[in-house]
Amino acid sequence: MSQGRMRPDRAMDPVEAAAVALDEADPGWRELFDVPPVEAGPYPEVAYFAGNSLGLRPKATRVELLEDLDSWGRWGVEGHLDAKRPWLPYHASLTAAAARLVGALPSETVVMNSLTINLHLLMVSFYRPTAERFKIVIEDSAFPSDSYAVRSQVSFHGYSPDAAVVRLRPRTGEEVLRTEDVVAALGPDVALVLLGGVNYLTGELMDLPAITAAGQAAGAVVGWDLAHAAGNVPLALHDWDVDFAAWCSYKYLNSGPGALAGVFVHERHLSAGLPRFEGWWSTEEASRFEMAPESRPPASAEAWQVSNPPIFSMSPVRTSLEIFDQVGIAVLRERSLRLTAYLEKLLAEITPTRPLRVITPADPARRGAQLSLRIGGGLRAGELARTLRFEHGVIADAREPDVLRLAPVPLYSLYHDCWRAVRALAEAVPENA
Ligand SMILES: *Cc1c(COP(=O)(O)O)cnc(C)c1O
Numbered sequence: 446m447s448q449g450r451m452r453p454d455r456a457m458d459p460v461e462a463a464a465v466a467l468d469e470a471d472p473g474w475r476e477l478f479d480v481p482p483v484e485a486g487p488y489p490e491v492a493y494f495a496g497n498s499l500g501l502r503p504k505a506t507r508v509e510l511l512e513d514l515d516s517w518g519r520w521g522v523e524g525h526l527d528a529k530r531p532w533l534p535y536h537a538s539l540t541a542a543a544a545r546l547v548g549a550l551p552s553e554t555v556v557m558n559s560l561t562i563n564l565h566l567l568m569v570s571f572y573r574p575t576a577e578r579f580k581i582v583i584e585d586s587a588f589p590s591d592s593y594a595v596r597s598q599v600s601f602h603g604y605s606p607d608a609a610v611v612r613l614r615p616r617t618g619e620e621v622l623r624t625e626d627v628v629a630a631l632g633p634d635v636a637l638v639l640l641g642g643v644n645y646l647t648g649e650l651m652d653l654p655a656i657t658a659a660g661q662a663a664g665a666v667v668g669w670d671l672a673h674a675a676g677n678v679p680l681a682l683h684d685w686d687v688d689f690a691a692w693c694s695y696k697y698l699n700s701g702p703g704a705l706a707g708v709f710v711h712e713r714h715l716s717a718g719l720p721r722f723e724g725w726w727s728t729e730e731a732s733r734f735e736m737a738p739e740s741r742p743p744a745s746a747e748a749w750q751v752s753n754p755p756i757f758s759m760s761p762v763r764t765s766l767e768i769f770d771q772v773g774i775a776v777l778r779e780r781s782l783r784l785t786a787y788l789e790k791l792l793a794e795i796t797p798t799r800p801l802r803v804i805t806p807a808d809p810a811r812r813g814a815q816l817s818l819r820i821g822g823g824l825r826a827g828e829l830a831r832t833l834r835f836e837h838g839v840i841a842d843a844r845e846p847d848v849l850r851l852a853p854v855p856l857y858s859l860y861h862d863c864w865r866a867v868r869a870l871a872e873a874v875p876e877n878a
Contacts, residue, residue, distance in 0.1 A: 460791075460864060461861070461864055461868075464787075464859075464860040464861045464863065464864040465860075465861055467787065467860035468859050468860050468861055471780060471783060471860070473780060473784075473855060473856060473857060473858070473859070474768070474772060474856045474857065475856070475857040475858075475859065477503055477504060477505070477768060477856070477857075478501045478502065478503055478504065478699070478856065478857045479501060479502045479503075479504055480493060480501060480857065481493065481501075481840075483838035486837075486838050488838055488865065490838075491834075491838045491839070491840050492837075492838060492839045492840065492858075492859075492861075492862035492863075492865040492866055492869075493840050493854070493857070493858065493862065494839065494840055494841045494842070494850075494851040494852050494853065494854075494858070494862070494866060495840045495841065495842045495850075495852065496696070496697060496699070496814075496852050496854035496856075496857070496858070497645070497673055497677075497696050497697065497814070497815055497842070497850065497852035497854075498696065498842050498852075499695055499696070499702060500676075500695060500696055500697055500698060500699030500700070500765075500854065501699060501854075501857055502699065502701065503699055503761075503764055503765055503768055505764050505767075505768075506700075506701070506760070506761045506764045506765070509760055509761075509763070509764045510757060510760045510761060510764075512529060512530075513528070513529075513530060513756055513757060513760045514757060516528035516529055516530070516532075530760075530763075532756045533730075534730075535754065535756055535759055535763075536555065536556060536557065536747075536750070536754045536759060537747075538763060539556045539759060539762055539763050539766060540554050540555060540556065542763075542766035542767065542769065542770050543555075543556050543707050543762075543766060545769075545770065545774075546675060546676060546680070546766065546769055546774060547671065547675060547680045547682050547690065547692070547707070547709055548679070548680045548681035548682050548683055548684060548685075549682045549683050549709050550683055550712055551745075552712065552715060552744070552745040552746065553682070553683060553709050553710055553711060553712055553715070553745070553746050554707065554708070554709055554746055555707070555708050555745075555746040555747050555749060555750060556694070556705050556706070556707050556708075556754075556759065556762055557705060557706065557707075557708060557749070557750050557751075557754060558705065558706055558751075559693065559703065559705070559706050560590070560670070560672055560691055560692065560693040560706040561590045561591075561594050562706075563691040563706050563707075563708050563749075564591065564594045564639070564668075564670065564691050565594060565598070566708075566721075566722055566749055566751070567668060567689045567691060567708065567710070567749070568594070568595075568598045568637070568639075568668075569720060569721060569722050570689075570710075570714075570719040570720055570721050570749075571637060571666045571668060571688060571689055571719070572598050572602070572636060572637045572666070573636065573720075574599070574602050574604055574609070574636050575636075577633070577634065578633065578634055578635065578636045578664065578665075579599070579602070579604050579609050579634065579636055580609050580610070580611050580632075580634050580635045580636060580637075581595045581598070581599065581609060581610050581611065581635075581636065581637045581638075581639060582611045582613060582627075582630055582631065582635055582637070582638045582639070582640070582660075582665075583595055583610060583611070583612060583613070583639055583640060584612065584613050584622065584640055584641060584644060585612040585613060585614040586644055586645075586646045586647065587612070587640075587641065587670075588641065588645050588670070588672065591639065591641070591670055592610075595610055595637075595639060596610055611630060611635070613626070613627060613630055613640075620647055620804035620819070621644070621647050621649040621804070621805075621806055621811075622644075622649065622651070624651070624652045624655055624656065627640070627651075627656055627659075628655070628656065628659040631659055631660050631663040631665060632663065633663065633664060635660070635663060635664075635665040636665060636666065637665060637666050637667075637668065638656065638660040638665050638666070638667045638668070639668045639669075639670065640656065640669060640670070641669070641670045641671075641672065641673060641674075642669045642670065642671045642673065642674030642678075642680070642690075643671075643673035643674040643677060643678065643812075643813045643815070644673070645672065645673050646817060646844060646848060646850075647804050647805055647806075647817050648673075648805035648806075648812050648813065648815035648816060648817050648850070649805065649806055649811060649812060650674070650678055650806075650810070650811050650812050650813055653669060653680070653685055653687065654681075654685040654686075657669075657685050657686055657687050657688075658686070661686070661688075666688045666689075667687060667688050668687070668688055668689040668690060668691075669682075669687055669689075669690040669691075670690070670691060670692070671690050671691065671692035671707075672692055672693045672696060673696060673697070673813065673815070674692065674813065675692035675693075675694075675696075675697060675698060675707065676696070676697030676698040676699075676769060676774070677696075677697045677781070677813040677814055677815075678774075678778060678781075678813045679774050679775060679778055682709050682711070683711065683712065686711065687709065687711060688710075688711055688714065689708070689709060689710050689711065689714070690708070690709040691706060691707065691708050691709070692706060692707045693706045693707075694706060694707065694761075694762050694765065697814070697854065698762070698765050698766075698769075699765045699768070699856070700761040700762040700764075700765045701761045703758075704758065704761060704762055705754070705755070705758050705759060705762050708746055708749055709746065710746045710749065715744045715745055715746070715748070716744040721742070721748065721749060722751060723740050723742065723748075723751065724750070724751035724752050725740075725752075725753070726747075726750035726751060726752055726753055726754070727740050727742050727747075727748050727749070727750055727751060728740035728741050728742060728743075729741050729742065729743040730743075768856070772856070777855050777856065778855075780855040781813065781814045781853075781854075781855035782809050784814070784853040784855055784858060784860065784863065785809070785812070785813075785814055785815075785816065785853055786809065787853075787860055787863055788816055788851065788853050788863040788866070788867070789803065789807075789816060791863055791864060791867040792816065792818075792867055792870075794867070795867060795870060795871045795874075796818075798876045798877055799822075799870075799871075799874045799875070799876055799877060800820060800821030800822030800824065800874065800877065801818050801819075801820060801821075801870065801874055802818065802819045802821070803816050803817070803818055803819075804817050804818070804819045804848070805817050814852050814853055814854055814855060814858075815850060815851065815852045816850075816851050816853075817848050817849070817850045817851075818848065818849045818850075818851070818870075819847055819848060820847045820848070820849060820874070821847070822874070822875070822877075824847075824874065825843075825845065825846055825847070826843035826844060826845055826846060826847055826848055826849050827843040827845055829841075829843065829849055829870075829873060829874070830842065830843035830849060832869075832873045833866070833869050833870070833873060836869070836872075836873070837865065837868075837869035837872070837873070838865070839862075839865055839866045839869045841866065851866055
């Protein structure tokens with residue numbers, strides 16, 4: 446199989462040959478995906494390390510999306526009930542698989558909207574500041590959208606964002622947060638803890654159960670942004686007693702640019718009468734077409750829906766979740782640990798003599814499928830990413846000024862891709878004089 450990814454008559458060095466042998470022994474599910482081609486050079490496909498930014502397209506997505514599109518042509522409005530995959534219950538057909546992926550009950554899960562929109566809808570319910578308790582704790586390296594979302598929520602409620610938003614920083618000289626420092630920051634004035642489950646920049650996997658328990662013990666609500674965790678690491682949101690969570694589906698979940706996002710609301714909040722922004726999809730399905738003046742929301746996360754869902758955007762999520770169901774997140778995590786460890790081992794051979802340093806935690810239990818490199822020597826991340834792409838066919842993600850992120854994605858990345866990335870870095874980054 447891996448021979449097909451190599452143009453013929455190339456001599457291989459022994460490390461490359463070993464990588465190819467690892468791919469034969471531990472192949473992953475690459476054949477289910479479309480991997481972008483490279484025009485020139487020894488390899489026909491790119492070495493793709495940006496699956497934490499935008500996952501690759503499953504081959505089945507195109508087929509199934511076209512089927513759903515054709516149902517519209519075939520049925521018109523009757524497709525709501527008569528389409529091959531009827532539109533009325535379409536969103537519900539995603540729920541069970543999404544729930545399995547994050548360790549939730551189906552009643553606690555819904556796929557809808559985009560991530561930041563969902564964070565806002567959830568904060569309507571879960572950020573209820575008072576004069577004594579109004580702070581929101583995030584990471585200083587939070588994704589900007591999360592920063593803007595919490596600051597605007599604080600302002601909306603009439604508080605000062607500078608006073609209310611607490612940004613957690615690693616200790617001086619350290620790159621990632623320590624659980625004990627997060628816990629120590631959770632005082633009696635904290636209303637909401639909203640952290641990334643896996644930090645987008647450093648790749649740090651937070652201790653979700655410990656921080657959830659500590660936040661709740663301090664009297665706060667604890668929500669998680671799982672943009673970089675869903676489809677990356679096993680999660681048990683229900684058992685960890687997480688209050689709420691949201692995630693996007695275009696990163697590790699391979700559902701396409703701007704894909705619909707997911708929401709989790711813990712069972713204990715489902716019939717608590719929390720404030721909520723509603724629309725006709727918030728009301729229980731049985732009464733939706735009674736067109737009644739007041740909603741009758743179900744005791745499920747579906748009550749947080751507002752509009753009728755975009756079917757052609759749900760289609761790729763459905764297809765992708767089927768892959769996760771077939772493979773299983775536990776099996777995926779096993780390959781992820783092997784692949785990331787392999788990339789780490791190869792990097793360790795070139796980083797000591799170059800201005801490159803891995804900032805992701807070395808403990809595999811504290812990270813997912815990502816290694817972030819801090820680049821020194823006056824080299825800029827964007828420039829380096831362009832060299833990798835245009836001279837080596839390696840797609841990595843640059844966060845200016847000085848972080849390069851590499852995500853070996855266990856569904857489709859190869860050991861050989863890791864070898865290509867490290868060889869390209871060795872060539873692109875000069876050794877220390
Ligand atoms: C990718 C990402 C987002 C993106 O937000 P959208 O609403 O999907 O545009 C937000 N937060 C985090 C932590 C992310 O990683």
